Amino acid sequence: MERDQQVVVEVRGLVQEFGKRRVLDDISFAVHRGEILGLLGPSGSGKTTLVKAIAAIGTYTAGEVTVLGERMPSLGKIGRIGYMAQADALYQDLTGLDNLHFFGELYGVPKKRRTERIAELLELVQLTDAAKRPVQTYSGGMKRRLSLAVALLHQPELLILDEPTVGIDPVLRRDFWQEFLRLQAQGVSIIITTHVMDEAEHCNRLGLVRDGKMMALNTPEALKTQTGASTIEEAFLCFGGVTL
Numbered sequence: 001m002e003r004d005q006q007v008v009v010e011v012r013g014l015v016q017e018f019g020k021r022r023v024l025d026d027i028s029f030a031v032h033r034g035e036i037l038g039l040l041g042p043s044g045s046g047k048t049t050l051v052k053a054i055a056a057i058g059t060y061t062a063g064e065v066t067v068l069g070e071r072m073p074s075l076g077k078i079g080r081i082g083y084m085a086q087a088d089a090l091y092q093d094l095t096g097l098d099n100l101h102f103f104g105e106l107y108g109v110p111k112k113r114r115t116e117r118i119a120e121l122l123e124l125v126q127l128t129d130a131a132k133r134p135v136q137t138y139s140g141g142m143k144r145r146l147s148l149a150v151a152l153l154h155q156p157e158l159l160i161l162d163e164p165t166v167g168i169d170p171v172l173r174r175d176f177w178q179e180f181l182r183l184q185a186q187g188v189s190i191i192i193t194t195h196v197m198d199e200a201e202h203c204n205r206l207g208l209v210r211d212g213k214m215m216a217l218n219t220p221e222a223l224k225t226q227t228g229a230s231t232i233e234e235a236f237l238c239f240g241g242v243t244l
């Protein structure tokens with residue numbers, strides 16, 4: 001399909017070193033329009049460092065990251081990316097509603113549109129009733145839900161989600177995925193890190209990360225066929241991974 005050929009993210013020879021430690025080691029891949037790319041790997045393998053470099057939150061030592069044709073970090077493109085970090089970046093003293101208005105204003109979403117969009121998103125993440133409570137009274141899962149709403153506020157073309165469903169119950173996780181698939185159908189590209197195997201199966205392609213290297217990158221089906229494995233976890237082990 002022609003639409004799918006449009007490259008939204010291109011990562012070339014990405015290296016990240018912290019002191020003498022190489023945390024990302026020559027990573028290259030592309031993400032296309034309307035594609036969901038999952039990144040799977042054990043704790044400490046470098047997934048967060050990788051997505052931060054793409055979202056222009058983190059720096060990198062060598063290589064290149066291009067988003068929508070511009071080398072990152074690019075201020076012009078940051079507004080077209082929605083980023084949901086692993087640690088929630090929310091104002092604890094403000095209510096959920098005020099957090100959404102604050103970030104919406106920061107992204108430049110006009111007031112009327114912002115108010116409508118916030119109402120839709122509060123419904124989506126099931127926080128309408130808690131919207132007027134300060135965030136410090138929220139549970140971990142509620143904060144994750146609010147963080148997702150913040151990432152979606154400005155209708156980004158690229159969504160980068162770092163373990164978005166941690167602390168989310170299975171029913172809401174299903175709703176989140178319905179939303180991700182709906183966004184994908186609209187042409188949004190999504191990069192998602194996960195430890196959850198049934199989430200990995202929803203991704204168009206999966207990158208298996210270990211020790212800062214991309215061990216394999218392919219569709220879930222192809223990864224299983226290539227290794228003769230019946231599950232993604234087994235396939236990961238075949239590519240030299242350790243238990244996730």
Ligand SMILES: Nc1ncnc2c1ncn2[C@@H]1O[C@H](COP(=O)(O)OP(=O)(O)OP(=O)(O)O)[C@@H](O)[C@H]1O
Binds near residue numbers: 023044
């Ligand atoms: N700012 C930093 N300074 C030094 N080391 C860092 C820094 N950020 C990350 N690291 C190290 O880089 C490695 C990769 O970390 P990263 O958070 O990217 O892994 P991850 O795959 O996302 O792990 P998890 O699944 O637990 O979130 C880890 O060993 C971590 O300690």
